[in-house]
Amino acid sequence: MDEPEALFDTGPSLPPGPPGGGGGSLADLGEAVRGSAPLAVRMRPRTLDELAGQTQLKAVGSPLRQVIEGDQSLSLLLWGPPGTGKTTIASILSRHTGRHFVEVSAVSAGVKEVRAAIDTARNRLVRTGAESVLFVDEVHRFSKAQQDALLPGVENRWVTLVAATTENPFFSVISPLLSRSLLLRLESLTDDDVRGVMRSALTDERGLAGTLEIDDEALDHLVRLAGGDARRSLTYLEAAAGAATSRGLDRIDVEAAEAAVDRAAVRYDRQGDQHYDVTSAFIKSIRGSDADAALHYLARMMEAGEDPRFIARRLVILASEDIGLADPTALTTAVATAQAVQLIGMPEASFNLAHAVIALAVAPKSNAVTTALAASTADVRAGKVGPVPPHLRDAHYAGSQKLGHGTSYTYSHDAPFGIAEQQYAPDVVADAQYYRPTEIGAEAAIKERWERVRRLIRGR
Template structure:
């Protein structure tokens, strides 16, 4: 077998072998869509070495294929291991065997761990001794951000390479190759495939070659030899596209971040798109409702006091109606928030107040603001100097309500957006009223 070749020149597959498996690249030169990463890995192989590494990328982008081809180039024992199906005990057995193989023959073992992030950070420590001695070359694959999912000790001993989703052009090229390849693909069926059908498969697969091959194979089976694959047939086998969405992984946070930031940027169309991506992908509507409540206060605030009402109403609809009926309530709230005037004055004001509370000592409540609920408290000065605002002509008392050490501090400073323009005017009016009765250190607009 030529160096770097995973399959023999005349491949023989067991009946029923999926098209995706049959079409796996036979060498690194056949890997498409990951040129930068492949070039770097070829550089290592040219020097006869390969560091332990983690391939991070979406499903179907080539992680497993690249791992197997690296092993073939090194003439190493290849052991594939799934963190989903097995645990650390099985991994240690494999690594102990790898140690014995290396001591007996000098031959290394490439241990491919799919979904390596499924091991918790304590379990990942089991790999460390074998990495230190060089008994194994660890090639991990993950769809999750290694920065969050791998512990520091393991992360410091591996190189991380990011694989991209396959582009539509690359995906179409793979499908056309499968349609003409008579050895491994569907060439012997002599299918007639509508260009629109190919485009639809590419769209449905969303960068996942495995999904694309599966859809094409199912459509070919329905069409039969010399049959026609058209968009209608593709829709029949696809039935309904599952949105690209992982309710527990990084994509979950990427999508909710996109929704939040689209609303903040007053883009209702983008807000509806990201909302639909989440709901169609199976997101918990209560999670979205909670984020909309946050957006209402953080990014709209008192520039439009009704924003929080809209978000709260949507949250109530989610609890009482549920999916699918609550989708429009969430859409209404998202669009309302996107179109509302924006102000982060509340967010900034509370943040400043919280910072003062965290960094400075807990100043005592001024005596005049304390209730003299017992005679002793009254003798100690509780309540002395307090002015009941309703008893004043201006309905505002000229007294400081912050601790003496913070007198004059301003936390909330409204913008000129929406209703906050009226709030600025109201604060200026309050300052004038206080000044009329002797002033206060905490006046002004």
């Protein structure tokens, strides 16, 4: 198996690597085909310091910096949203350590191809001493058997595995592979990070080399559409530059940006009034049970590039604040949506968000949870914090019974209906009634039961 790389999705032939290295790196590819490669490829960072965002990974003494600059043979598992630098890190690792670079397609490669790549890397190591970087993008797409096939190469360090995933590796990567790799979490890029990537591409010789300028409004539009994805931002910028050039312009205006990506510029400042006004209208529309209006505001936020995790968090809050026990499934739906957004990412997670918005909008509404919390908090802040009744105090330590702790406690499961008549709250709030359920939705049945239970507890 002298040429197994032919089995894999490695792209065009790579140029020779540094002296003493085993092969080319992905970063070198951008330099070799500068004239024809996409802007995102040409502008791929060459060093860790050029990587946008990810401050925690680039810090002096960080594990990633030690692996790259210290030339350590340590496998990496990179977890993060698209366009945050996972492939770039693999490229930098290969470039700066002089290792042979091989990429396996997680979509098309099987166990046979994975083993072939590792066997070739082992043979190369034995014959020439040259080490290899095996890059597996979207490793979560590999079956358990395919991931198992990676283990011998990782355990014996025949390859330096760099595996990238957009999904939670604790669910999508087998435990043996996870335990043998350094897990690095990549964060979504901020608007400023993406803006910096595009401004650099406008002036860098590898990019547009100062041939075009860009209006602030057009740049903001592209930043919003990129959604924290550096690769997407450069793709959009390249398309917008082409649109401007075709119109004979020397700068990219908002019309060129709109024409290039076929999206109207939504006037929406994530740090300004539009952010707060649209968010407020969004929440109030769901609270008011207008699913259509709520979907409109959801679409506006998503089209403007709002962080989907922010939207999901607002839905989780609303599920308890405005629905509560009127529909006990509301919180479950909202939390599941928040998890789906984290697990799947955009744009597919937009379906999950729309699902939750409709479900919460049409659900029966109750703010009884909100008012109960407010009333109990108000009493505590007013100083109504009497001592815990003696029969409820901890009775597990020596001498507690001499103090009367727990001696008269009635075990609820021994009482009729599992409800014992006894005092639970401190004397100062013994008669307080914080939770006042409504008769809306499922809370109507809860109201009837809670009123009976409260009478039994308090001997009434």
